Amino acid sequence: MKLKVNFPEERVKSPILSEVILKTGILVSIVSSRVDSAGGEIILEVLDKSYETIKDEFESRGASVTLLDTLICRKKAECVDCGACISVCPSQVFSFEEDWSLAMDTQKCVRCGLCIDMCPHQALSIEGTDCE
Incomplete structure (x- = not known):
């Protein structure tokens, strides 16, 4: 927890x-x-x-x-699965599935915010309430 x-x-x-x-x-x-x-x-x-x-x-x-119930939140409607977050995440929260869709392991999140700054579509937030 x-x-x-x-x-x-x-x-x-x-x-x-x-x-x-x-x-x-x-x-x-x-x-x-x-x-x-x-x-x-x-x-x-x-x-x-x-x-x-x-x-x-x-x-x-x-x-x-x-x-902290929600460490990182992704708005799927805004996310285009570009993977920009993968390259900056020090905790390897993000990865690609076999079909190249974005996968997340939110329990690894350390709330550094690097992915939020990197996301070109502003699809990520910390402790967001408007997920999915």
Whole structure:
């Protein structure tokens, strides 16, 4: 299960991730992160049964937590299966099927956004609600 943890500006210099891991004993995998003086965002992967516990601990320290059900969204009506996304994706989310249609393994997504910038038809989005 992947989740997004957002840190406010005033908590960036605090060791929140370390505190949560030490307090809960829950191991996490860091999928991606972006932290600067204005705040931060970390995408984590945890076991499904750990979600509520780790969410409560992060929130008690001033962070917000969002469950990531949809990591990358493709509007099939806009997509022309050109494959531009394949060449830039560091996680190999995209590939071609035998019939040259575009295939996606969304669980590999690290939300870097490179595919969104590359798509000439603006068929991709992160956490989109207008998929398919």
